[in-house]
Amino acid sequence: QVQLVESGGGLVKPGGSLRLSCAASGFTFSDYYMNWIRQAPGKGLEWVSYISRSGSTIYYADSVKGRFTISRDNAKNSLYLQMNSLRAEDTAVYYCASSSSSSLFRYWGQGTLVTVSS
């Protein structure tokens, strides 16, 4: 079955960097659109970034544009999120989500917690 497993979260100081990974299995990764979505503690969902199946099309939320970089390695069935210049407001559980259609988020991982604090 479809499985998405995020990793790489942790505690980082403001201004620091972190790289999240999402390992996919149970489906043909290169056929699926991928997204990162986050949820601050006790808050709602916030879409962060999208990458097309080939990686040629990428979008970001204004709140992370210029600081975060999404990428994927179809040979390794993996999705990444490089997060630089982290701020306290980036503290959240980060989920990767996949779908064979770009208009929805069909499958979700369990999330990885990123805490930005001094």
Next chain:
Amino acid sequence: QSALTQPASVSGSPGQSITISCTGTSSDVGGYNYVSWYQQHPGKAPKLMIYDVSKRPSGVSNRFSGSKSGNTASLTISGLQAEDEADYYCSSYTTSSTWVFGGGTKLTVL
């Protein structure tokens, strides 16, 4: 991009029907048939319940249905069950080639 507007909470008794609204603008909900709904139980990842306004993924109960009128989408749950108690989020594609979520609605089954 502003979040879509959802009621903070709704409630209903077992067996009843409830509807959760999701209001956006012509730049998101009103402009595309790409509204989806997600259910999230505490401490769990969200689960897709409705996509493209009114389509149900395989495995989702037909007690869940979706619709849209103008800039407002709606999720209706009929025959409420205890396990439906959760947070519900709507989402829409936008003209900025981004996605926006609603603030979430806490459903309480009385």
